[in-house]
Amino acid sequence: MRPTFSVTARAGAARLGQLTTAHGVIDTPAFMPVGTYGTVKALTPEELTGLGAQIVLGNTFHLMLRPGTAVIAAHGGLHRFMHWEHPILTDSGGFQVFSLKSLRRISEEGVRFRSPIDGAEVRFTPEDSMDVQLALRSDIAMALDDCTAHPATEAQARESMERSMRWAARSFAHYHRGEAPPGGLFGIVQGGMHLALRRASLESLLRLDWPGLAVGGLAVGESEEERLGVLDAVVPHMPADRPRYLMGVGRPEDIVAAVLRGIDLFDCVIPTRHARNGHLFTHTGVINIRNSIHRSDLAPIDSACDCYTCRNYTRAYLRHLDRCNEMLGSRLNTLHNLHFYLGLMRALRAALAAGALDGWAREFFAGRRADEA
Amino acid sequence: MRPTFSVTARAGAARLGQLTTAHGVIDTPAFMPVGTYGTVKALTPEELTGLGAQIVLGNTFHLMLRPGTAVIAAHGGLHRFMHWEHPILTDSGGFQVFSLKSLRRISEEGVRFRSPIDGAEVRFTPEDSMDVQLALRSDIAMALDDCTAHPATEAQARESMERSMRWAARSFAHYHRGEAPPGGLFGIVQGGMHLALRRASLESLLRLDWPGLAVGGLAVGESEEERLGVLDAVVPHMPADRPRYLMGVGRPEDIVAAVLRGIDLFDCVIPTRHARNGHLFTHTGVINIRNSIHRSDLAPIDSACDCYTCRNYTRAYLRHLDRCNEMLGSRLNTLHNLHFYLGLMRALRAALAAGALDGWAREFFAGRRADEA
Helix, strand or coil, X not given: CCCEEEEEEEECCEEEEEEEECCEEEEECEEECEECCCCCCCCCHHHHHHHCCCCEEECHHHHHHHHHHHHHHHCCCHHHHHCCCCCEEECCCHHHHHHCHHHEEECCCCEEEECCCCCCEEEECXXXXXXXXXXXXXXXXXXXXXXCCCCCCHHHHHHHHHHHHHHHHHHHHHHCCCCCCCCXXXXXXXXXXXXXXXXXXXXXHCCCCCCCEEECCCCCCCCHHHHHHHHHHHHHHCCCCCCEEECCCCCHHHHHHHHHCCCCEEECCHHHHHHHCCEEEECCEEEECCCHHHCCCCCCCCCCCCCHHHHHCXXXXXXXXXXXXXXXXXXXXXXXXXXXXXXXXXXXXXXXHCCCHHHHHHHHHHCCCCCCC | CCCEEEEEEEECCEEEEEEEECCEEEEECEEECEECCCCCCCCCHHHHHHHCCCCEEECHHXXXXXXXXXXXXXXXXXXXXXXXXXXXXXXXXXXXXXXXXHHEEECCCCEEEECCCCCCEEEECHHHHHHHHHHHXXXXXXCXXXXXXXXCCHHHHHHHHHHHHHHHHHHHHHHCCCCCCCCEEEEEECCCCCHHHHHXXXXXXXXXXXXXXXXXXXXXXXXXXXXXXXXXXXXXXXCCCCCEEECCCCCHHHHHHHHHCCCCEEECCHHHHHHHCCXXXXXXXXXXCCXXXXXXXXXXXXXXXXXXXXXXXXXXXXXHHHHCCCHHHHHHHHHHHHHXXXXXHHHHHHHHHCCCHHHHHHHHHHCCCCCCC
């Protein structure tokens, strides 16, 4: 089913909304935990649901290589393969192919690359990306894009953006060529840090009827000022009745800043990756559990937090697990960090519902100090 | 509190019993999951309880080095450190010191060894082992023993066993020297594969009033015949009113064979370590999930199993997680293997309670085929 979106409250550019898919409703603004290989690292689907996750992200590129599309299709799709009954968004694979750098060759047709798993040459076109995402039965599929390198000249960014737009049209045509697809396809605005190109990209996309649009090509090394500049140039022109997804961003403060500018959907590896590296979020900033000051610390990560980890374990225990490379440490840290992110989204939604977003955001930014990590 | 034991049913040498400690009752025959560093690898205490574990094992040697006794003592003991409210048995550290081989020097006083963590020289006497176990507040502590190498001549085994007996007496005296200890101390029968030495070791231990006794120095490379020979020589002479613990054993068939000979308590790393290596127990034997025959297999590990893993995931998914080194794979495999072991103990206890152990055991041994792994 094609996802539908309704906005239920506004505060300036910010929106409270509901995104409805075949596998359930997502309250927005929403954060999507990243489940690269068909698992949000270290957690079960029941734990994710318990944390309040309503949608997870799967990586088309990685799943296509391992276990391969056919294995997942044999399970009836990614939901059953990974035992996740709720909505799934899959990226297109564009960003991962972009990250391969020397291993890939881009042409108008698509990309050819050497598999980092077994060295085999793989062809990956917009049509291939759609075929994989259709087989995974994603609720939200993404058009294949050509991620623009950063920094890029205007000419480089234009060439890349225009290719992305041609690939977006091919993605759209292929995704909708057969019977009703299982979900909906989102287009991706590109154009690097060049605001005119960003607006041209959006205009190009708007020739087709996407159920949602994303801003891609950010979180690639640009400054915060550049990123917010792109959002300020693009988001006001994105359709008000469609969900807006900021890909790969970011830190809690980045998410709040983007919500204030009208973004509805987020994904980022920060909470889960930070957790495995011992960087843990608190309401005043990030701590590094590996720091020796936590050696005998009987306090929880954050005394204001009511997650399972903070209710039951000390910093000393978590530091010990980290030092011993115990998997339980990654689990407990991941639970905590995702609780923090999903709690942040709940707080944003509550503030929006209460008409109190401005005050909430002021307090949020005032309460953060320099990170220990 | 000193643990107490009551036998509620018998079948030949086998016993159904209850071992009561300050932190709860353990139904025997019981299997104790191994929690080396204050965590049964990959699982939470709630998951262990859900699987039916009533007691876990902690490793004195490892915890003494990391995070150090003082850190755990600052938490009020190992239970609170690791958030496990139920009984804990700690080994003495003897077996780990024994495993250090070239890094250790044994004298009458105790052992001196180089820490494998930081290379510092560490002294470890029977009194040290007791001090650590008292600080951990174990429900069941173990006497420090000198593990006999295998194979050993009669003279070597005698010297080692006699040292173990002197260390056992020192352990007993030190453990009971002050106020009432938090738990009880078990003695350990040594003597290698030499049956007369085994009996002499037991006789020596029986001069003191241990609340339970263990058979140590097995699962060190001996044959099944040798191991069963030691049990047949020793167990019939162990006090009928005290729990009997077979240390470090073993495979499901080893556990059943030992229960039939009158053993009540078991610990072994096999279910948890096998899980992390992809070796999974089924009612007909062990499968290796890494085997390519499982690539697209939509069946659960064991269709007769009702564990969380088997209810929700396919072999294909578990193989995929293993190939991607995903932590969730180790979690799901560990849940399954421990469910298998703890279910085996439940089945043994049910057969004992129903007076049907003989028939159950015959069926158990008949149903097992050669392992795939």
